[in-house]
Structure formats: C-alpha cells, structure tokens
Amino acid sequence: xxxxxxxxxxxYFIAAIGLFVGQxxxxxxxxxxxVVGDFMFPEIPFNVARMVHTNLLIVWLLFGFMGAAYYLVPxxxxxxxxxxxxxxxxxxxxxxxxxxxxxxxxxxxxxTLAEITGNHLLPTMGREFLEQPTITKIGIVIVALVxxxxxAFTILKGRKTVITxxxxxxxxxxxxxxxxxxxxxxxxxxxxxxxxxxxxxWVEGVWELIMASILxxxxxxxxxxxxxxxxxxxxxxxxxxxxxxxxxxxxxxxWIGAPEYWLWWGSIFSALEPIPxxxxxxxxxxxxxxxxxxxPNQPAVLWALGTAVMAFxxxxxxxxxxxLAPINYxxxxxxxxxxxxxxxxxxxxxxxxxxxxxxxxxxxxxxxxCNSAASQVAEMxxxxxxxxxxxxxxxxxxxxxxxxxxxxxxxxxxxxxxxVQDKIEVFYWMRxxxxxxxxxxxxxxxxxxxxxxxxxxVEEKV
Amino acid sequence: MxxxxxxxxxxxxxxxxxxxxxxxxxxxxxxxxxxxxxxxxSNIELFNQYQATxxxxxxxxxxxxxxTSSYFVVSAIISIKENKxxxxxxxxxxxxxxxxxxxxxxxxxxxxxxxxxxxxTTNLFYMFYLSLTFFHFMHVILGIMILTVLxxxxxxxxxxxxxxxxxxxxxxxxxxxxxxxxxxxxLIYIMR
Numbered sequence: 001x002x003x004x005x006x007x008x009x010x011x012y013f014i015a016a017i018g019l020f021v022g023q024x025x026x027x028x029x030x031x032x033x034x035v036v037g038d039f040m041f042p043e044i045p046f047n048v049a050r051m052v053h054t055n056l057l058i059v060w061l062l063f064g065f066m067g068a069a070y071y072l073v074p075x076x077x078x079x080x081x082x083x084x085x086x087x088x089x090x091x092x093x094x095x096x097x098x099x100x101x102x103x104x105x106x107x108x109x110x111x112t113l114a115e116i117t118g119n120h121l122l123p124t125m126g127r128e129f130l131e132q133p134t135i136t137k138i139g140i141v142i143v144a145l146v147x148x149x150x151x152a153f154t155i156l157k158g159r160k161t162v163i164t165x166x167x168x169x170x171x172x173x174x175x176x177x178x179x180x181x182x183x184x185x186x187x188x189x190x191x192x193x194x195x196x197x198x199x200x201x202w203v204e205g206v207w208e209l210i211m212a213s214i215l216x217x218x219x220x221x222x223x224x225x226x227x228x229x230x231x232x233x234x235x236x237x238x239x240x241x242x243x244x245x246x247x248x249x250x251x252x253x254x255w256i257g258a259p260e261y262w263l264w265w266g267s268i269f270s271a272l273e274p275i276p277x278x279x280x281x282x283x284x285x286x287x288x289x290x291x292x293x294x295x296p297n298q299p300a301v302l303w304a305l306g307t308a309v310m311a312f313x314x315x316x317x318x319x320x321x322x323x324l325a326p327i328n329y330x331x332x333x334x335x336x337x338x339x340x341x342x343x344x345x346x347x348x349x350x351x352x353x354x355x356x357x358x359x360x361x362x363x364x365x366x367x368x369x370c371n372s373a374a375s376q377v378a379e380m381x382x383x384x385x386x387x388x389x390x391x392x393x394x395x396x397x398x399x400x401x402x403x404x405x406x407x408x409x410x411x412x413x414x415x416x417x418x419x420v421q422d423k424i425e426v427f428y429w430m431r432x433x434x435x436x437x438x439x440x441x442x443x444x445x446x447x448x449x450x451x452x453x454x455x456x457x458v459e460e461k462v
Numbered sequence: 463m464x465x466x467x468x469x470x471x472x473x474x475x476x477x478x479x480x481x482x483x484x485x486x487x488x489x490x491x492x493x494x495x496x497x498x499x500x501x502x503x504s505n506i507e508l509f510n511q512y513q514a515t516x517x518x519x520x521x522x523x524x525x526x527x528x529x530t531s532s533y534f535v536v537s538a539i540i541s542i543k544e545n546k547x548x549x550x551x552x553x554x555x556x557x558x559x560x561x562x563x564x565x566x567x568x569x570x571x572x573x574x575x576x577x578x579x580x581x582x583t584t585n586l587f588y589m590f591y592l593s594l595t596f597f598h599f600m601h602v603i604l605g606i607m608i609l610t611v612l613x614x615x616x617x618x619x620x621x622x623x624x625x626x627x628x629x630x631x632x633x634x635x636x637x638x639x640x641x642x643x644x645x646x647x648x649l650i651y652i653m654r
Contacts, residue, residue: 232477232479233479235479236479236480236482236483239483240483240486243487243490244490259582259583260583260589261582261583261589261593264497264589264590264593265593267497268490268493268494268497269490271493272486272489272490272493275486275489279482279486282482
C-alpha cells in the first residue's frame with residue numbers, strides 16, 4: 001500500500017462482505033419460500049425477504065465501489081486522499097442508515113415504515129429496488145455527494161489518469177441517475193419510464209464504467225502491462241458500453257405504454273450490449289497473456305479474469321437471449337429474467353468487487369503483496385464454488401423460465417401462473433441446492449481471510 | 463519498390479483496438495440497415511410514398527461533402543508521410559469544414575421536417591429515417607471531434623513520417639462515418 005489514506009477502503013470492504021453474507025442468507029430464505037410458501041411466515045414474508053435480498057445487494061456493491069475508489073484513486077493520483085476523516089464519517093453514516101433501513105423492513109410493516117419516515121411529504125417508496133424510505137434516499141444522496149467531493153478533490157490535486165477519469169464519470173453518473181428515484185409521477189407509464197433511468201442506467205450504463213476502470217486498475221497492477229495499452233482498451237470499451245447501454249434502455253420500454261419506436265431502438269441497441277462485455281473478456285485475457293510479471297496474488301488475477309467471462313455470459317449472452325422485442329413478448333418477467341439477473345450481477349459486479357478486495361486487502365492488512373499459499377488456495381476454492389454454483393443457479397432458473405413460458409404463455413391451452421409454479425417446482429429445489437453451495441463458497445471466502453501463514457514469494461518477471 | 467512497400471505497410475493500418483471499435487460500430491449500423499430492409503419489404507407502398515418527400519438534392523450535396531472531406535483526410539496522411547506538417551494541418555482543416563457542411567445541411571433538413579410536425583411516431587418510414595440519419599449525425603459530430611484532436615496534434619508537430627498511427631486511426635474512423643453514409647444515402651433516399 002503506497003498511501004496511508006488508502007486504508008479507509010478496508011472499512012468499506014469489510015462492511016461489503018458482511019452485507020454480502022446477509023444478502024445470500026435472505027436469498028436462501030426466499031428461494032425456500034418459492035417451494036415452501038409459508039416458510040418463516042409471518043415473521044419474514046416473501047416480499048420482505050425479496051426486498052432485503054435485492055437492497056442488500058445494491059448497498060454492499062455500493063460499499064464495494066466506494067472502497068475500490070478510496071483504494072485506487074490515491075494510488076492512481078499519487079497523492080493522499082483529500083479527507084480520510086470524511087471518508088470514515090460517511091462510512092458510518094451509510095452503514096447506520098443502511099442497517100436502520102433493513103431493520104425497518106424486517107421489524108415493521110412496510111406501510112408503517114412509510115408512515116413513520118414521512119413518506120407522505122415526498123412520496124418515493126413502494127417501487128421495486130427503490131423501496132428505501134425517502135429519508136434513506138436523501139442520506140444516500142448526501143453520502144454520494146460527499147464521496148464524490150472527496151474523490152474529485154483527490155484526483156484534482158494529483159495525477160490524472162484515464163482510469164480515474166472513467167471511474168469519476170461512472171461515479172458521478174451513479175449519483176445523478178439516482179436523483180430520478182425522487183421523481184414519482186402519478187402517470188404509471190412515466191413512473192416506470194423514469195424508474196428505469198435509475199435501474200437500467202445504473203447497471204447497464206454507468207456501473208459498467210466503474211467496473212471497467214476497476215478491472216483496468218487490477219490488470220495494470222497484476223500484469224505489469226503498459227498503461228497506454230490498457231487505457232486505449234478502456235476508452236473503446238466505455239464508448240461501446242455507453243452507445244449500446246444508454247439507448248439500450250429501450251428494451252425496458254417495450255410493454256409499459258411508451259411509443260412504438262422503442263421496440264426497434266430497444267431491440268437493436270440492447271442486442272449489441274454484449275459487445276463491450278465481449279471486448280472486456282478479450283481485453284482481460286490479452287493483458288494476462290501479455291503480462292510482464294507473474295503477480296503472486298493469484299486469486300486477484302482469477303477474479304479479474306472471472307469477472308470478464310461471467311459478465312459476458314450473464315449480462316451479455318443471457319441478456320441477449322430475451323432482449324429482442326418479439327422474444328421478450330413471451331419471456332418478459334419470467335424466470336428467464338431472474339436467471340439473467342443473477343448471473344449478470346454476480347459476473348459483472350460481485351466479482352469485480354471481490355477482485356479489488358482480493359488485490360487490495362492483503363496489503364491493507366500489512367502484507368507486502370498477497371496472502372499465504374493456504375489462504376490463496378482457500379480463496380480460489382471459494383471462487384470456483386461460488387462461480388460454478390451461480391452457473392447452476394442460472395441454468396436451473398433458465399430451465400424454469402423456458403418451461404414457464406411454454407406452459408403459461410406459448411401453448412395452445414395456457415395454464416395459470418400458480419399452476420405453472422407448481423409444475424416448475426423441481427427447478428426451484430435444484431436452484432436452492434445450488435444456492436446452499438454458493439453460501440458454502442462464500443463462507444469459505446470469508447474464512448480465507450483468517451488463514452495465516454507465510455506470504456507467497458513476491459512477483460517475478462516473466 | 464513494390465515489395466518494399468508491402469513489407470513496410472502495417473496491416474491493418476493504425477491501431478487494432480480502433481479497428482475493433484469500427485467493426486462494432488459497423489455491426490450496429492448493419493443491424494439497423496437489415497431491420498430497415500426487412501420492414502420496408504413488407505411496407506413498400508408506405509416507404510415509397512414518404513421517401514418521395516425527402517430532399518434528395520441536399521442528400522447528394524451531403525454525400526459530396528463527406529467524400530470530399532474523406533479525400534482531404536487521405537491527403538493529410540499522405541502529407542504527413544512526407545513530413546509536411548503544415549500541409550497536413552491545412553488538409554485536416556478542410557476535412558473538418560466538410561464535416562461541418564454536412565451537419566449544417568442535415569440540420570436544414572431536420573428543421574424542415576420539424577416544421578411539418580414530423581417525428582419518430584409519425585409513421586414507420588420516418589421512424590427509421592430519423593433514427594438512422596440521427597444516429598449517423600451523432601457519429602459525424604464524434605468524427606469531427608476526433609478530426610479536431612488530430613488537427614491540434616498535427617499543428618503541435620506530434621505526428622511525423624515515422625510516427626503517425628494516431629492520424630491513420632482517426633482517419634479510419636472518419637472513413638467509416640463516410641462509408642455508412644454511402645450505404646445510408648441510396649438505401650433511404652434513392653432506392654424505390
């Protein structure tokens with residue numbers, strides 16, 4: 001670790017991992033509720049478990065992105081962080097606000113939570129993924145602004161690189177698009193239209209910039225390839241991500257009452273969204289093949305390559321499968337969407353956060369470059385357990401989705417939703433099994449941090 | 463002499479990463495063109511009727527503007543290969559002017575359509591016409607921005623006979639914008 005202030009990232013990474021465990025536990029609860037409908041009812045109804053599962057995902061990824069920025073920006077800018085104290089303060093504000101929100105979901109009925117948090121003054125609650133009380137949303141904006149201030153001033157006083165520039169654009173976009181969560185029109189079409197400005201333009205727009213910049217940083221550090229080559233790739237990847245991702249928002253506007261031209265715009269541009277992910281895969285493998293050093297931190301390289309491949313499969317291939325309007329007409333909102341969502345989030349965002357944690361954490365914990373061999377082996381086992389189980393979760397959900405489309409929407413005598421849910425039960429059981437393996441992998445990942453031993457040898461030239 | 467040139471010429475010229483980007487861009491347009499062709503096939507009367515409302519003369523002038531602009535980019539690269547930076551800068555200025563002329567003429571067309579109340583929802587033909595030409599219009603703007611950077615770099619003397627990869631790469635992008643228009647022009651304006 002080159003700069004003392006980079007260590008604030010450690011707090012963010014620890015919180016991210018803790019919340020990740022919580023997210024998976026609630027995922028398993030919800031997965032079981034698909035087949036045992038009254039499991040944990042009325043303590044944790046399905047809608048609450050789902051809300052906690054998705055909200056925890058978003059919050060822990062945000063912790064991960066912030067931690068990544070606090071770690072890599074000082075190193076890239078070659079200067080200490082503008083204000084480490086502010087970074088620590090915002091960490092606690094965000095953590096406490098996040099924890100109170102989750103407790104609110106679990107302890108009081110949602111309507112009561114809306115009432116006691118004064119939702120009627122500025123109604124923003126009740127929409128999928130944006131369920132947070134208005135006061136929490138205001139808190140998120142404050143945390144995001146202070147965070148941006150801290151990062152921007154660090155960059156301004158130091159060296160400016162393409163990586164920090166792209167990261168900053170991504171983070172600024174993240175903050176700006178979140179503002180649409182405060183726009184809650186009565187018109188349901190407009191409501192859905194702008195809701196996607198947060199949801200889509202985050203995950204299929206600005207988050208991709210954040211992901212690409214973190215990936216570029218990890219690859220520069222672990223391969224020793226020239227910065228110019230990596231930066232050039234970064235430029236074309238983000239250009240393509242923006243061209244396809246921004247207009248690709250249209251694939252959410254097919255059936256919400258928006259004008260017909262969105263059927264064309266959405267289909268064409270979103271069909272091309274796999275391209276930047278494919279470029280990222282080519283880029284990552286190219287850089288590792290051209291490496292000038294063998295970095296001793298093998299799990300970090302594994303996560304970096306893994307994120308490129310899994311993001312392409314999950315976001316690219318699984319997204320393409322149902323993005324064209326004539327296909328989406330049948331598949332919209334089925335388990336195929338769930339399959340895509342799981343692998344895309346894991347591949348693109350979970351793995352990139354784990355990649356930077358894997359790279360940075362050993363140094364923040366006082367090691368020279370990496371953990372002991374035993375710890376690295378455990379972490380790589382956790383990589384394979386989580387990744388393979390996620391592949392199976394995706395395949396089982398895809399199977400469930402295909403059957404669902406066939407029985408419920410495509411056959412001559414379509415069945416009702418709940419009858420079909422019964423028919424595809426076996427897929428849900430298999431998905432739950434794969435989910436348990438994922439949790440085991442995650443617990444092994446956490447355990448790997450506590451395995452001591454001698455540090456692996458330092459990097460060697462290829 | 464010929465053998466020597468063959469050995470010296472790098473293939474593809476310019477930067478490989480940019481060629482991948484160009485291919486991806488061409489793929490976007492190709493899919494759009496294919497969608498246009500398939501839709502037109504089942505709505506020939508509608509497309510013929512509204513194609514007749516387009517200003518073909520202005521579109522032809524636009525084609526000439528882009529082709530001339532591309533010619534000046536080629537001239538700029540030839541000049542730099544002979545280490546004539548000043549001449550190269552002048553050619554780049556002319557190519558930027560060509561791009562700007564295209565933008566002005568296209569905006570004239572758009573303002574005419576807008577004054578008639580035409581928009582993306584008017585009918586299927588106008589949806590494709592406006593989408594395709596506007597997407598291309600945005601590429602012309604990006605191309606002009608790239609040419610401006612090249613112009614600045616050439617003025618600063620950053621390119622030489624031995625080192626002009628950036629100029630060749632930017633030039634390749636501008637030719638791509640040109641090429642797309644060469645397909646778009648007959649497809650939308652002329653073909654009946």
